[in-house]
Amino acid sequence: MAVSFTSLAEADNATTIIVQEKVANGIFTPNAPPDVSYQDEKIKLISTYNVDGSITINAEDLVLRKKFNVRLPDELAQLNELRPIGDEKIVAVGLLNSVVSIITIIDHKTRMIVDKFYGYSPEISPDGHWIAFQEFFPPHGYNDISSCYRVYNSSATAIENRVGHNDIFDPQVVGTSIYPVRFNSQLAECGVTNDEGEFIRISDSFTWGRSSDYFLFAVGEANMLNIILVKLDRKNNNWETFVYDLNKDKNICSQSECNLARVKSLNLKNGLVKFKILPTNKGEKPIDMLISIDKFSLAQ
Numbered sequence: 001m002a003v004s005f006t007s008l009a010e011a012d013n014a015t016t017i018i019v020q021e022k023v024a025n026g027i028f029t030p031n032a033p034p035d036v037s038y039q040d041e042k043i044k045l046i047s048t049y050n051v052d053g054s055i056t057i058n059a060e061d062l063v064l065r066k067k068f069n070v071r072l073p074d075e076l077a078q079l080n081e082l083r084p085i086g087d088e089k090i091v092a093v094g095l096l097n098s099v100v101s102i103i104t105i106i107d108h109k110t111r112m113i114v115d116k117f118y119g120y121s122p123e124i125s126p127d128g129h130w131i132a133f134q135e136f137f138p139p140h141g142y143n144d145i146s147s148c149y150r151v152y153n154s155s156a157t158a159i160e161n162r163v164g165h166n167d168i169f170d171p172q173v174v175g176t177s178i179y180p181v182r183f184n185s186q187l188a189e190c191g192v193t194n195d196e197g198e199f200i201r202i203s204d205s206f207t208w209g210r211s212s213d214y215f216l217f218a219v220g221e222a223n224m225l226n227i228i229l230v231k232l233d234r235k236n237n238n239w240e241t242f243v244y245d246l247n248k249d250k251n252i253c254s255q256s257e258c259n260l261a262r263v264k265s266l267n268l269k270n271g272l273v274k275f276k277i278l279p280t281n282k283g284e285k286p287i288d289m290l291i292s293i294d295k296f297s298l299a300q
Contacts, residue, residue, distance in 0.1 A: 059090070
């Protein structure tokens with residue numbers, strides 16, 4: 001199903017009405033794809049599924065009164081979301097299959113695709129400047145994959161988002177690694193670890209703050225359950241990662257492990273992180289938690 005909503009954006013003392021249709025999380029129906037569209041005072045974006053299976057974006061510049069079409073990558077099976085990024089780019093988020101996403105960046109002026117990359121569960125920041133996602137790794141033939149979490153700077157070029165290897169056609173190792181911090185570098189690939197196991201994101205999605213300068217998610221590994229807070233500095237293109245270890249909070253983990261629990265409803269307001277723990281044991285009730293961000297530790 002498609003989710004339709006109207007929102008208001010404040011910019012330069014003016015209010016912009018945004019009307020958007022996008023696919024709800026977890027929905028993959030390529031044989032009957034939901035409608036996807038976006039419109040504000042400057043641009044109108046509508047998707048079209050062609051007879052040959054390809055997907056085209058039909059765009060209309062409402063200021064210049066010009067129309068143009070862009071054909072998305074052929075491997076895209078379903079389009080989930082369309083968004084402009086300022087006045088220069090358009091981002092299209094879709095699915096290769098039921099789990100792997102493909103993010104396509106289109107230059108508004110040249111009307112050409114300038115970047116594309118793969119990942120899991122991408123979430124665009126409210127201002128469109130950042131895209132948080134879990135790094136893509138092949139689903140078969142790999143053991144002990146340690147998941148890596150990254151941010152893509154949508155205002156930067158393809159090559160600027162691939163510092164270190166300069167391969168603009170690489171759709172896998174893209175953006176800046178922000179967790180785990182042992183891969184704390186744009187140059188790093190998460191790769192395979194034999195001693196630390198797999199980090200699994202156990203929150204429904206990445207949760208962005210309205211100001212677009214932070215996002216939250218939760219990860220689990222063996223006997224670890226952590227809330228991750230990433231603070232971003234757009235001006236200096238910098239970031240810091242903070243961690244709260246839920247296993248050390250006896251209000252949450254009565255046993256030594258709570259890796260099977262799930263974290264829901266992540267939200268940060270007035271310096272407090274609000275979330276819900278959904279236990280896996282039958283008969284246990286969900287736990288509503290409120291944690292001050294000053295209890296988070298800078299990830300090492």
